[in-house]
Every structure is written in structure tokens, then in C-alpha cells.
Amino acid sequence: MAIVPSTLSTFYKGVPPSFQWPVKFCIYNTVVAFVLGAATGNVSQVDRVWTFLPTMYAAYYALLPLWPSKSPLPLYPFLPETAHPDIAHNFSPRALLMFGLIFIWMCRYVTKLVAQSALYRLDISLSYNTWRRGLFNLKDEDYRWAILRSKMSPLLFQVFNLVFIAFMQNVILFVLAVPVQIAAMQQPAKLHVSDYFLAGLALLDVAAEFVADNQQYSFQTFKHSGVRQPKTADWPGARIEWTTADANRGFITRGLWAWSRHPNFFCEQTFWVIINLIPLVAPEYPGYEPPLPLGSGTPLESLFPIIPSLVISSLFFSSTIFTESVSAAKYPEYKAYQQRVSMFVPFLTPVWGLYLKLLGKKEEIDKLVYGQDLPKGKKKAE
Structure with a gap:
């Protein structure tokens, strides 16, 4: 004992x-x-x-x-x-x-x-x-x-x-x-200034994640009930006019999800990267000695300050790969969604769109991903 x-x-x-x-x-x-x-x-x-x-x-x-x-x-x-x-x-x-x-x-x-x-x-x-x-x-x-x-x-x-x-x-x-x-x-x-600036970015990030999660919840509610909820029943940012085509597709491709296949995951990773950066970019940061003996000069020792960012990003990437394999097997149009929309970074989606346009496939892919009954005035990710 x-x-x-x-x-x-x-x-x-x-x-x-x-x-x-x-x-x-x-x-x-x-x-x-x-x-x-x-x-x-x-x-x-x-x-x-x-x-x-x-x-x-x-x-x-x-x-x-x-x-x-x-x-x-x-x-x-x-x-x-x-x-x-x-x-x-x-x-x-x-x-x-x-x-x-x-x-x-x-x-x-x-x-x-x-x-x-x-x-x-x-x-x-x-x-x-x-x-x-x-x-x-x-x-x-x-x-x-x-x-x-x-x-x-x-x-x-x-x-x-x-x-x-x-x-x-x-x-x-x-x-x-x-x-x-x-x-x-x-x-x-x-x-310092860096603290306030990064804190502001972190709050914006949390707000965007909030919107993404509520858009998903609003879509799933419509998909399973077949009934549009009153706009006041959804949170601001999630008051989207879902269509029958959206429900038949089976997965969400509207709102923030038109720009990122996992906007909530993107925001989650970004939030922890910001938290990781706050002490590292501060004027007081002269370098950091790992709290546990890792061996002088080892790669792990030099990477230790950014390990939180690396770990959370690796976790979400591997988890998302598995999740998408399930979705692709379940929904016929999901592979088109993968071709059209970036996995995480929304700024890459227009690049994918341009690439598909050069290949002459953009119109066909857009039809599968976004459907044909979007309300007038609603923009797709270019």
C-alpha cells in the first residue's frame, strides 16, 4: 500500500x-x-x-x-x-x-x-x-x-x-x-495593446462560432420537422429561410456553411490559437522554459510554447476527416460540397470556386451544393 x-x-x-x-x-x-x-x-x-x-x-x-x-x-x-x-x-x-x-x-x-x-x-x-x-x-x-x-x-x-x-x-x-x-x-x-487586440479577435471568434452552431441547429430543426420556425424562434444570424431542397440534400450549405464546411470547428481552432498567442506576443515574453524536462535542444522543447495550437488543430483535423468520411457515405452530394467549399478556412472557398470555373464544373457543382430554390437576393460563395 x-x-x-x-x-x-x-x-x-x-x-x-x-x-x-x-x-x-x-x-x-x-x-x-x-x-x-x-x-x-x-x-x-x-x-x-x-x-x-x-x-x-x-x-x-x-x-x-x-x-x-x-x-x-x-x-x-x-x-x-x-x-x-x-x-x-x-x-x-x-x-x-x-x-x-x-x-x-x-x-x-x-x-x-x-x-x-x-x-x-x-x-x-x-x-x-x-x-x-x-x-x-x-x-x-x-x-x-x-x-x-x-x-x-x-x-x-x-x-x-x-x-x-x-x-x-x-x-x-x-x-x-x-x-x-x-x-x-x-x-x-x-x-498591453497586443492583449486588447487579441482579446477583441477572440470575442469576435466566439460570436462567429455561436452563429455557426445556431445555423446548424436551425437547419437540423427544419430538416427533421419539415416546418419553418418563426424568425423570432431562431437566434440572430441563424434566421435563414430553409427550403425543401436544403432538407433533401441532408446537410447545411447556407449561411457561414456556404463558406466553410466546418465554420464552428474553424472558429474553435482559431480561438485557441489566439489564446496561445496572447502571452507569446506580449512584451514580457523573453522565451519560455518548458515546465517538464524534455531534453535540451530537442524539437519538442522548441515547439513547447505553441503545442496547444498544434494539438487542438491536429485533433480537429483528424476528427473532421473521420466525420466527413461518414457524411460522404451518407449524402450523395457531400463529395461535391467538399470540392466546392473549404474544409475550414472560408477565404479559400472563392479559390475553389475559381478553380472549378476554369475546369468548367462550377455551375454543375453549385447546383448540387446550393440547389436551385435559393431565395432571390441570397448570394452564393463566389
Whole structure:
């Protein structure tokens, strides 16, 4: 029984003070996610807390002076006495700003205070889009996990559950908060122009993601009900006059989705890139020593400051490839959509359009992707 505490003690000796609680919390979440997934047969456990964990890690770093040197309760945040006095006693305005942005990201789907139904009134304090997609329903599971489960042996799928679904995803959610840790170490006296500029971009990004998600939700509602909702029932930016051709096509190609096949994913990645950049472009940034020993001069060491951006982009790219393979098999016109519209970056869609025009295929592809019954005055992506 004494082996486990001894092992943990040895492990913590190599972990810097400001990383000890987050690492402990990450390990705990990994174990819980794996056990619950294996016991219930539902491996969407990390999905349910995806919105909250980066915010919790960010809060830990932004509020470091509040934490005691020893945890009074299991998993209660703490900052060891060996931590640098500056970060233990001084709040970092940059870390607080980043925490605020991440908190807004978490709440980007919070409903209006004056809701139109009891459904809307219930989620004033929740991440609305996660709630309405059913991820807080313990019986619901991401459809992609079911597809993967059908392609693997039970043993191999449990290995995948442990390594990627439970462990790697929890590590990713922890890594997303590393830029806030860097900001907490910087201890700037005040915010600079770069902080305000990037914060403004981050807010615009969250607003665009909000619009993209609500356009998708409005489309799916029309597709499955066949009834157009009153314009006042949809959020601003999602009040699109869906047509029968849109529903028959099966997937959304209007609004922001006419310019990007995954505008919400594009905004999500961009948001975390912006968060990653805030401490890196600050005047106080002289370089950064990785918190864990990676080996002097290794590529990983030099890339460490931008690892959050690389990790989130790699995750979304690989996940999107799989998601699109499912969509292409399900919807006949989806391959035309892939030819016409950029996967992520909306500015590339006009380039694809020009390329198809040079090949003489643009009119045919546009007919498949956008349909022939668009309301007059509505522009397609050129």
C-alpha cells in the first residue's frame, strides 16, 4: 500500500509547483472517464465535461494567489509553498483576461435572460449548445464512437478508450490552459495593446462560432420537422429561410456553411490559437522554459510554447476527416460540397470556386451544393 504514495511522491518531484495540482486533477479525470466508459459502455464521458475542464484549469492559474499551500480536501486546488513568491501573491492581469475569455467561450451558448420557453429558461447557467445536443444525458453517446466500436474488437476498443478517449483527450484539455500558466509566470504590471487586440479577435471568434452552431441547429430543426420556425424562434444570424431542397440534400450549405464546411470547428481552432498567442506576443515574453524536462535542444522543447495550437488543430483535423468520411457515405452530394467549399478556412472557398470555373464544373457543382430554390437576393460563395 505504501508503494503508491511513494511513487506519486517521486513523480511530483519532477513536476513544477504550478503544475502539481493540474497534473493530479488530469490523472483523476482520466481514471474516472475510463472507468465510467468501460462500466456503462458509453465512452462520451469526456465529451460531457469538454466545455468545463479548460475553464477550470485556466481558473486555477488566473487565481493562483487564492489557493492554499496544502489541499484541505481531496482535489481541492493548492499551490505548494515552493512556488515562486511572485505568482503565489500577485494576480496576473493577463492571466485574468485569458480566464475571462475562456469563461466566455464556455458560456457561448448561454441563452438570453428573457427566454421564449421553459427549455431556454432552464439553461441560464449552462453551456447551452452542449446541453441541447444531449451530452449531459448519460445515455447519449457521440455517434462516431459507436462507428469505431463496430470496426474494432472489444479489447482493442477498450485500449483505444483508455489511451485516446480517456487519457489523450484529458491531456489536451489540460494543455489548452498552458498559455494561461505562461501568462501567470509573466506577471505584467498592466495589459498591453497586443492583449486588447487579441482579446477583441477572440470575442469576435466566439460570436462567429455561436452563429455557426445556431445555423446548424436551425437547419437540423427544419430538416427533421419539415416546418419553418418563426424568425423570432431562431437566434440572430441563424434566421435563414430553409427550403425543401436544403432538407433533401441532408446537410447545411447556407449561411457561414456556404463558406466553410466546418465554420464552428474553424472558429474553435482559431480561438485557441489566439489564446496561445496572447502571452507569446506580449512584451514580457523573453522565451519560455518548458515546465517538464524534455531534453535540451530537442524539437519538442522548441515547439513547447505553441503545442496547444498544434494539438487542438491536429485533433480537429483528424476528427473532421473521420466525420466527413461518414457524411460522404451518407449524402450523395457531400463529395461535391467538399470540392466546392473549404474544409475550414472560408477565404479559400472563392479559390475553389475559381478553380472549378476554369475546369468548367462550377455551375454543375453549385447546383448540387446550393440547389436551385435559393431565395432571390441570397448570394452564393463566389
